Amino acid sequence: MAADPTLPTAASTRNTPEPFPRSRRWQPVFAFWATQYKRTWQGNVVSRFLMPVMFLLAMGLGLGSLVDSSSGGVDGMPYLQYVVPGILAAQSMWVAMGESSYTVLGAIRWQMQYHAMLATPIGVADILIGHIGWVASQIALATGIFLAVGAAFGAWASWWVLLALPLTVLTGLAFTVPVFAFAATQENDAGFSIMFRFVMTPLFLFSGTFFPLDQLPAFLRPIAWVTPLWHGVDGNRDLATGSPDWLHLLGHTAYLLLVVVVTGWLAYKAFRRRLVV
Amino acid sequence: MTSDEPLIHASGLTKRFGDFEAVKAIDFAVQRGEAFGFLGPNGAGKTSTMRMVGCVSPATGGELRLFGLDPATEGPRIRARLGVVPQKDTLDEELTVEENIWVYGRYFGLSKPQVRARATELLEFAQLTERARSKVEPLSGGMKRRLTIARSLVNDPEVLMLDEPTTGLDPQARHVLWDRLFRLKRQGVTLVLTTHYMDEAEQLCDRLVVMDHGEIVAEGSPRDLIREHSTREVLELRFDVDDHAELAGRVDGLGDRVEVLPDRLLIYTDDGDAAGEKVHAAGLEPLSALVRRSTLEDVFLNLTGRTLVD
Amino acid sequence: MTIRTAAPAAPRPGVVSRLARVLPIPAGAGMARILVERNAMAFRHGWIAFVTGLAEPILYLFSLGVGLGALVRTVTTDGGSVVSYAEFVAPALLAAAAMNGAVFDSTFNVFFKLKYAKLYDSVLATPLGPRDVAVGEISWSLLRGAFYSGAFLLVAVVAGMVHSWWALLALPAANFISFAFSAVGMFATTFMRSWVDFDWINLAIQPLFLFSATFFPLATYPSGVQWLVQVTPLYHGVALERGLMLGEVGTGLLVHVAYLAVLGLVGLVGAARRVERLLLS
Numbered sequence: 087m088a089a090d091p092t093l094p095t096a097a098s099t100r101n102t103p104e105p106f107p108r109s110r111r112w113q114p115v116f117a118f119w120a121t122q123y124k125r126t127w128q129g130n131v132v133s134r135f136l137m138p139v140m141f142l143l144a145m146g147l148g149l150g151s152l153v154d155s156s157s158g159g160v161d162g163m164p165y166l167q168y169v170v171p172g173i174l175a176a177q178s179m180w181v182a183m184g185e186s187s188y189t190v191l192g193a194i195r196w197q198m199q200y201h202a203m204l205a206t207p208i209g210v211a212d213i214l215i216g217h218i219g220w221v222a223s224q225i226a227l228a229t230g231i232f233l234a235v236g237a238a239f240g241a242w243a244s245w246w247v248l249l250a251l252p253l254t255v256l257t258g259l260a261f262t263v264p265v266f267a268f269a270a271t272q273e274n275d276a277g278f279s280i281m282f283r284f285v286m287t288p289l290f291l292f293s294g295t296f297f298p299l300d301q302l303p304a305f306l307r308p309i310a311w312v313t314p315l316w317h318g319v320d321g322n323r324d325l326a327t328g329s330p331d332w333l334h335l336l337g338h339t340a341y342l343l344l345v346v347v348v349t350g351w352l353a354y355k356a357f358r359r360r361l362v363v
Numbered sequence: 364m365t366s367d368e369p370l371i372h373a374s375g376l377t378k379r380f381g382d383f384e385a386v387k388a389i390d391f392a393v394q395r396g397e398a399f400g401f402l403g404p405n406g407a408g409k410t411s412t413m414r415m416v417g418c419v420s421p422a423t424g425g426e427l428r429l430f431g432l433d434p435a436t437e438g439p440r441i442r443a444r445l446g447v448v449p450q451k452d453t454l455d456e457e458l459t460v461e462e463n464i465w466v467y468g469r470y471f472g473l474s475k476p477q478v479r480a481r482a483t484e485l486l487e488f489a490q491l492t493e494r495a496r497s498k499v500e501p502l503s504g505g506m507k508r509r510l511t512i513a514r515s516l517v518n519d520p521e522v523l524m525l526d527e528p529t530t531g532l533d534p535q536a537r538h539v540l541w542d543r544l545f546r547l548k549r550q551g552v553t554l555v556l557t558t559h560y561m562d563e564a565e566q567l568c569d570r571l572v573v574m575d576h577g578e579i580v581a582e583g584s585p586r587d588l589i590r591e592h593s594t595r596e597v598l599e600l601r602f603d604v605d606d607h608a609e610l611a612g613r614v615d616g617l618g619d620r621v622e623v624l625p626d627r628l629l630i631y632t633d634d635g636d637a638a639g640e641k642v643h644a645a646g647l648e649p650l651s652a653l654v655r656r657s658t659l660e661d662v663f664l665n666l667t668g669r670t671l672v673d
Numbered sequence: 674m675t676i677r678t679a680a681p682a683a684p685r686p687g688v689v690s691r692l693a694r695v696l697p698i699p700a701g702a703g704m705a706r707i708l709v710e711r712n713a714m715a716f717r718h719g720w721i722a723f724v725t726g727l728a729e730p731i732l733y734l735f736s737l738g739v740g741l742g743a744l745v746r747t748v749t750t751d752g753g754s755v756v757s758y759a760e761f762v763a764p765a766l767l768a769a770a771a772m773n774g775a776v777f778d779s780t781f782n783v784f785f786k787l788k789y790a791k792l793y794d795s796v797l798a799t800p801l802g803p804r805d806v807a808v809g810e811i812s813w814s815l816l817r818g819a820f821y822s823g824a825f826l827l828v829a830v831v832a833g834m835v836h837s838w839w840a841l842l843a844l845p846a847a848n849f850i851s852f853a854f855s856a857v858g859m860f861a862t863t864f865m866r867s868w869v870d871f872d873w874i875n876l877a878i879q880p881l882f883l884f885s886a887t888f889f890p891l892a893t894y895p896s897g898v899q900w901l902v903q904v905t906p907l908y909h910g911v912a913l914e915r916g917l918m919l920g921e922v923g924t925g926l927l928v929h930v931a932y933l934a935v936l937g938l939v940g941l942v943g944a945a946r947r948v949e950r951l952l953l954s
Contacts, residue, residue, distance in 0.1 A: 126869045137879055144883035149745070152758075152889050156746045165744075276722065283728050291736035301740045380954075419797050419953055439702045439800035453795040457715035466711045470799035472704065498718075518799075 111208050115216025116223075118199070123220075138177040138232050142239060145169050145296065160298065163243070163327060170241035171326040172295035174232055174250060175318035178225050178258035183286055185221045186262045187278045190269035193217075200361055210357050214350075218262055225258035226251065244328025253325070253339065257318030260345040267353035270360045289315045317341050368431065370395050370522060370553055371416060375425030378411045385411040387577040388425060393522075398554040402564045402659060403574035404669065409557035410450060412574075413526050416555065417447050430521070443471060446520030450527045452511045454499045461486065461495040464514050471518040481517055488543065489513035505536030512543065523547060525556040529563060541566055561659035573659075575667045585659055592665050593657040594619050596635035600628045600642065600649040610647070617641045622664055631661070702800045708809025709816070723817070726777070730770035730825050737762050737888065738834060751891045751912075752921035763834045764914035765887040767825050767843060768850055772881070772907055774821040775851040778814040779858035780874050784865055787951070797952055807945035811855045811937075818851025819844065829918075837920030846917055849933040850910035856940025857906075863947035881907040906936055 123130075150165035160168040193199040200213055229251055236242055268281065292302065293315040299307050310316045321338040324330045369392035378386040386408040393399045401409040414420035415427060418434040418441050427434055429441045455463050461482050468478030486492045489509040494502065502510065508528065515523060528544070529537040544567060548554055558564050564571055565585045573581040573588070581588055598618065602610055611623045618632035632638045635654030642649065664670060716723060738759030745758040786792035793806050823844055829835050858874075865871065884894075885907035891899055902908050913929040916922055 130869075130872055132872070132876060136876065140880055140883050144888060148884075148889045148893055149741070151893055152748060153741075153744045157744050160744060279722050280725060283725050287729050287732055291732050292740070296736065297740040297744055301743050417798060419794075421953070439802060442798060443800045445798075447798040449794065449798070451791070453791040455711070455715070455792060455795070456790060457718060458711075459718075462714055466707070466714060467795070467799070469707045469710060470704065470796060470801055472800065 106207070111212040112216035112219065115203060115208060115213055116220050118203070119217060119220040134181060134228050135231055137180070138173055138228075139235055141173050141177075142170055142236065142241065145173065146239065146241060166239070166241055167243055167327060168323070169296060170236050170239075171247075171250065171322035172293075172319045174229065174236065174254055174326075175257050175315060175322050176290050176293075176295050177232060178229055178254045178318065179261050179286065179289065179315055181225050181228050182221060182258040182261035183265050183282070185224055186218075186265040187269055187281070188275060190217070190266055191272055191275060191278075194270060194360055195273075200357075204361055210361060211354065213361075214266065214354060214357055218259070218266065221262045222255055222259055225262075226255050229254045229258075242326050244326065246328055246330050247322075247326040249330075250322045250325045253321050253335075253342075254318060256339065256342045256346070257314055257321075260314035260318075260342045260349075263346050263353055264349040267349050267356045270353065270356035289313050294319045314342055314345055369393055370430060371555070372428045373416075373425065376412070376415065376422055376427055377424035378408070378415060378420070379423040385577055386415070389572075389574075389577075389579045391572055391579065391582070393553060393555055395521075395553055396551050397569045398548050398556070398567050400555075400564045400568035400571035401557040401574055402559070402561065402568075402571050402663070403557075404559055404663075407574040408577040409574055410526055411577075413524055413555070413557055417445060417524055418442050443518060444521050446515035446518065446523040448508075448511050448515045448523070448525040448528060450530070452507045454507060454510060454514070456499045458499070459495070460491055460497050460499060460502070460510055463499065463510060464517055467514045468517040473518070478517065485513040485516055488516070488546075490539070503536070505532050505539060508532060508536070508540060509543065512540075516547075520552070522553045522555060525554065527557055527559070529558075529560065537563075561663070564659050571659075573663060573666060575663075575669075580666045581662065588659060588662045589657050593661040594631040595633045595657060596631075597655055597657055597661060598630040598632060598635045598638045598642075599651075599653040599655065600630065600647075601626065601651045602628075602647075602649050613645060613647060614642060617645070620665070624670070629661070629664075631657070631665075702802055702805055704801050705805040705808035705812060707801070708796065708805060709813050712809075712813040723820075726774060727770075727821055727824050729773070730766050730821070731828050733769075734759075734763060734766050734825075734829065734832070734834075737766075738832075748890060749892075750915065750919065750921065751886070752916065752919070754919060754921060756919060757834075759832075759834045760836070760919065761890075761915075762888060763829045764843070764918040765885070765911045767822055767829070767847060767918070768885075768907060768910035768914045769882050769887060770825050771818045771822045771847040771850040772854045772910065773878070775814045775818040775855035776858045776874070776878060778817050779810060779855040780862045780865075780871065783810055783859050783862045784868075784871075787862070787948075788865075793948060793952055803949040803953065804945045806948050807856075807859065807941055810859055811852065811941060811944070814855030814858075815848055815851045818855065819848055822847035822851070835918055837918060839916075839920050839922050840918045843914055843917045846910075846913050846930070849913070849930055849937070850907075852937035853906055853910075853933040853940070856937040856944060858940070860940045860943040860947065863944060863951060881905055885911050887911055906933065909933055 146166040146169050150169065153159065153165040159165050194201075203213055204210070233242075233247065233251060236247075265281075268277070272278070292306070293310050293313055295315075299310055299316070302310065317338040321335050324335060371391075371393040373392070374390045375388045376386060376390070377384065377388050389408075389412070391399075401407075401412060403409050411420065415422050415434070416429065418429075418438040421435060430444060432441050434441055455466065458466060464482040464485055465475075465478045468481055469475070473481065482495075483492075486495055489512060491506060491510060491513065494506065499507065499510070512523075512525075512528075525544070529540055532540065541563070544554065548567075554567065556563075556567065558567075568585060570584055571582070571588070572579045581592060583591065600614070604610065607625070607628050608623050610628060611621055614621055614628060614630060618630035618638050620631040622629040622631070630638050630642075639652050639654065642652065660670065742758035742762075747755050748758055748761040749755050750761065796806060797803070826835070826840070826843055826847075830840070861874065884902060885905060886894075886902060887907070891902060891908075894902055909929040909932045913926055913933075916926045916929075
């Protein structure tokens with residue numbers, strides 16, 4: 087029987103890495119999620135890319151032809167140009183909520199990747215920033231692709247639509263960050279299906295994506311104003327149709343930022359409570 | 364079928380997965396009322412054999428009969444008379460403890476009043492009465508195992524098949540489980556089990572076969588196997604060296620046989636103390652020297668040159 | 674542990690099981706309904722997820738029917754009648770609800786039971802066989818689909834979006850949709866390796882949902898694409914429900930029924946065979 091290879095035991099052979107600066111500790115977290123993604127991107131990229139395109143075709147062109155022939159479009163513009171900026175904002179919500187629900191709970195409870203990270207010099211804030219940064223990059227990617235596809239179908243009336251990229255990423259973050267906070271309080275995934283059914287779907291259908299808010303009963307409109315999605319939809323539409331009202335846009339941006347900051351603080355607290363015990 | 368005919372009879376039983384031969388033409392017979400074991404390391408072909416006997420895996424070759432019936436054609440009729448405890452608990456985590464037994468009984472065609480009465484008895488037997496309304500997930504490993512056994516008894520099986528019944532349980536939970544299996548045996552239930560723990564095989568089995576690489580390498584009662592394939596005692600020596608093999612030559616001849624393990628030397632002899640004295644007389648200074656009785660582990664080591672648990 | 678229960682009586686096969694016996698399908702014991710019973714028992718612990726699944730089609734109905742309906746006003750159906758947009762879209766959403774309910778159950782839930790809970794491993798250690806597993810799960814999906822479509826129909830009727838007595842047949846028609854999709858869904862699930870593969874299910878369901886003449890009539894599609902739409906399964910479900918709920922009834926509807934029934938049977942046989950291959954190797 088051969089001898090086992092001997093383990094290095096002398097202190098001189100140890101290879102302790104140099105401590106690295108605090109400000110860069112989120113980067114390995116970001117890199118970790120990117121590595122994970124490399125294993126699963128195929129199915130994901132197709133559904134993420136095709137879903138909004140299908141909605142564009144079905145709603146913008148198919149349904150659009152009905153709307154345009156019945157009422158001559160919405161507010162004087164073809165339905166395609168009306169609805170596609172809304173779908174752009176809605177898709178950032180899909181990506182945001184999809185990427186931050188099961189994954190976050192899994193990293194806390196099932197695969198426990200967060201716990202593994204916390205056993206290293208990485209801290210709770212680094213985990214949050216790195217992971218949210220990763221989701222933001224995914225939203226940016228999906229938005230960029232969709233902007234190009236929309237252009238091919240003539241869905242944008244103005245170059246100002248390029249500014250919709252940062253606004254859409256911000257809209258997505260206004261969903262990502264609260265969902266992080268929510269996921270960190272959950273014991274199992276039952277709450278997510280409730281969230282998708284009673285938050286995501288109603289927002290998608292009633293936040294001015296498909297028809298102007300004034301079609302809603304008056305008492306429902308203020309609810310739409312509070313949701314991040316309406317701010318993204320309305321801002322995107324302003325930019326894409328080439329008539330940006332800068333004061334409005336400033337308001338939308340400020341509101342979305344407020345949501346991100348407040349829920350970011352809640353998420354940090356929830357993560358600490360869950361992971362540092 | 365007559366009463367002295369074996370309950371389970373296999374001859375030339377073979378299982379192939381593609382090119383890999385998991386079970387190589389084995390023969391065995393299990394008599395009514397006995398506790399019969401398959402002992403062997405992981406990958407010896409024990410589970411494949413159990414799955415064929417449980418009629419959930421068709422044999423590739425040879426003959427297999429349970430209660431005189433052919434699994435290939437009479438699967439449902441045979442399964443109706445078997446109780447199966449798989450290696451991993453397959454409890455229904457969407458249901459409560461008692462519901463697990465109810466539903467399982469219904470799969471055997473028992474009526475609702477029958478399964479309820481039966482569940483009460485079985486939960487008592489498995490010492491789970493207080494957890495009847497609990498979900499399955501929070502139960503401890505030992506409790507889940509007992510529930511799986513209780514569930515497998517719902518149809519009052521003639522043969523209970525247990526695949527690695529105590530793997531992964533802590534020592535106390537294992538003893539509780541062995542106690543329950545003893546009771547079943549006393550009531551005349553035929554037990555067929557696989558294990559890679561020699562203590563389990565010694566505790567539970569009247570008769571066992573030792574399996575390795577898909578073949579049966581020995582058969583008999585635990586006591587007979589030890590007598591035939593090992594010595595009465597074993598002297599275990601540990602030295603302060605990197606490789607115990609270098610010392611093997613120096614203890615050669617101090618007993619009937621020497622085995623070298625990574626962390627110790629085993630000297631097989633009928634008188635362990637005498638061998639220990641010879642070790643000292645030879646000028647060797649082990650860190651520790653221990654004399655113990657031979658076990659099935661030693662039988663296995665002798666037969667295959669390998670240990671059971673690695 | 675001293676009382677010995679009487680030997681189990683030979684179970685009498687249920688109706689669906691007896692039907693399934695005429696198919697070239699692996700063995701079963703005619704006890705699929707026990708699996709349905711097991712699912713009903715589990716459902717009592719998880720009814721919230723089940724019941725809230727109803728919300729989605731109803732939200733779509735009000736968003737599209739009412740909100741968008743004000744922009745679209747009326748639609749000329751492929752059958753030639755002019756109806757409000759809500760009336761036009763309600764039957765399609767009913768068909769989609771039947772599809773979604775059935776697919777969710779026969780894919781996600783079945784995959785979990787197959788790969789993680791190992792439910793079928795324990796079922797197959799009893800007298801039940803692979804046919805019982807397939808028939809049982811598909812029957813359960815059917816019941817689930819019937820619940821969703823029934824509740825949806827009720828909402829549509831109360832909201833005044835249904836005007837024909839033929840709509841009474843919309844419910845049995847929805848069963849054919851559920852059957853086709855749950856059987857094919859379960860068949861497809863037996864090929865899945867991990868949750869990642871479920872992206873492909875979404876990828877199949879989404880276009881069906883959007884492009885089965887669901888939200889706009891077949892005549893709106895470019896003529897080269899129309900035949901493609903007519904080959905897909907949900908189109909037949911939508912056309913069937915729309916014909917019944919708008920009272921545009923003709924023998925042509927039987928074609929849709931036949932399409933869905935054949936699809937369902939193919940899925941059922943395939944699912945049972947795959948379960949046998951996966952678990953009884």
